[in-house]
Amino acid sequence: MFSKLFGKKKDSAEGTQHPEVPVTHVVEVKWDNWSPAGPNDVRSPCPAINSLANHNILPHSGKGITKAMAVEALTKSFNIDPKIANVFAASGIIANPNHDAHSFDLNHVNKHNYIEHDGSLSRGDAAFGDGVKFDQEAFDMVLKVYREAHPGKSDDEIMTDWGTAAHARWARITASKEEHEKEEKTWIYGIKEAIMSYGETSLCLNLLGKDGVAPLQWVKIFFEQERIPYAEGWRPPTKFDQADLNHGYAEMMKGGELGVEEAKLVGIGTLVGLKAAILGLGASFIKTPSSES
Numbered sequence: 012m013f014s015k016l017f018g019k020k021k022d023s024a025e026g027t028q029h030p031e032v033p034v035t036h037v038v039e040v041k042w043d044n045w046s047p048a049g050p051n052d053v054r055s056p057c058p059a060i061n062s063l064a065n066h067n068i069l070p071h072s073g074k075g076i077t078k079a080m081a082v083e084a085l086t087k088s089f090n091i092d093p094k095i096a097n098v099f100a101a102s103g104i105i106a107n108p109n110h111d112a113h114s115f116d117l118n119h120v121n122k123h124n125y126i127e128h129d130g131s132l133s134r135g136d137a138a139f140g141d142g143v144k145f146d147q148e149a150f151d152m153v154l155k156v157y158r159e160a161h162p163g164k165s166d167d168e169i170m171t172d173w174g175t176a177a178h179a180r181w182a183r184i185t186a187s188k189e190e191h192e193k194e195e196k197t198w199i200y201g202i203k204e205a206i207m208s209y210g211e212t213s214l215c216l217n218l219l220g221k222d223g224v225a226p227l228q229w230v231k232i233f234f235e236q237e238r239i240p241y242a243e244g245w246r247p248p249t250k251f252d253q254a255d256l257n258h259g260y261a262e263m264m265k266g267g268e269l270g271v272e273e274a275k276l277v278g279i280g281t282l283v284g285l286k287a288a289i290l291g292l293g294a295s296f297i298k299t300p301s302s303e304s
């Protein structure tokens with residue numbers, strides 16, 4: 012999806028071989044090997060790749076990540092389809108401002124309106140500060156939607172589901188829009204951002220749950236600590252591919268009321284159009300393995 016949306020990385024000298032960045036990091040999945048980022052480590056707006064760095068599955072420094080390293084880390088740790096892992100890893104390399112580089116640092120992907128966009132679940136918007144740092148105020152809006160859907164339950168008792176996740180997403184998008192309007196800032200949210208945003212929620216609940224159902228506590232650990240809740244009982248999905256991501260999109264758009272609003276917002280007009288755009292672009296994963304990167 013990312014390479015479809017943003018184009019291939021331009022090789023500055025087409026046809027010439029670039030020496031690969033020496034691989035000094037061995038991808039090893041040991042979930043108990045976790046520590047937060049230190050002062051010289053870099054991180055991204057993505058809780059998943061930050062977690063992998065915190066677990067030392069990606070380099071803890073967050074630096075010098077080759078495509079092969081990212082693919083190996085994503086497939087070994089999350090059991091994600093290699094085709095998807097390849098596209099994600101390529102999107103990281105493309106984000107490196109040095110277009111000759113064959114690796115990236117996690118902070119390179121904090122590039123506004125590339126993958127990073129307004130209305131994130133756990134980050135503030137670029138116009139108001141830092142897209143990398145976890146933002147409790149933003150994430151509290153997500154938690155509020157889950158808590159209101161489960162009156163009388165404590166966070167320990169709440170399980171996620173696709174419908175509530177769709178409402179939580181929408182709460183962040185509308186809050187982001189209102190804040191930009193109030194402060195008279197330009198708000199960019201079109202079909203590309205909608206695809207990213209649906210994609211991220213689908214990724215999150217496919218990673219942490221089964222058919223969108225995960226303990227809310229695991230979601231909190233993932234976003235707030237950037238840790239995979241292995242100690243709490245999480246295990247990698249047995250299957251994590253494009254069909255699973257598409258299932259998440261379809262479930263979130265079920266009922267249609269939020270989709271209709273969003274279709275208008277992104278200028279695509281109808282729910283049918285929005286669904287076609289999200290599912291159509293999503294499906295391009297299947298046809299675009301590493302050859303597109």
Ligand code: HEM
Pocket residue numbers: 055056057058059060081085089091099100102103120121126127128129130131132133134142211212214215218
């Ligand atoms: C090399 C691989 C990846 C790269 C380069 C990457 C990059 C990004 C970026 C730049 C964002 C910020 C979007 C925003 O503004 O909200 C993001 C968000 C996100 N990513 Fe990733 N990502 C990768 C892999 C993954 C994987 C494998 C998962 C889950 C299985 C994932 C889950 C998420 C989630 C849930 C968010 C939303 C964060 C939020 O809204 O606060 N990412 N990713």
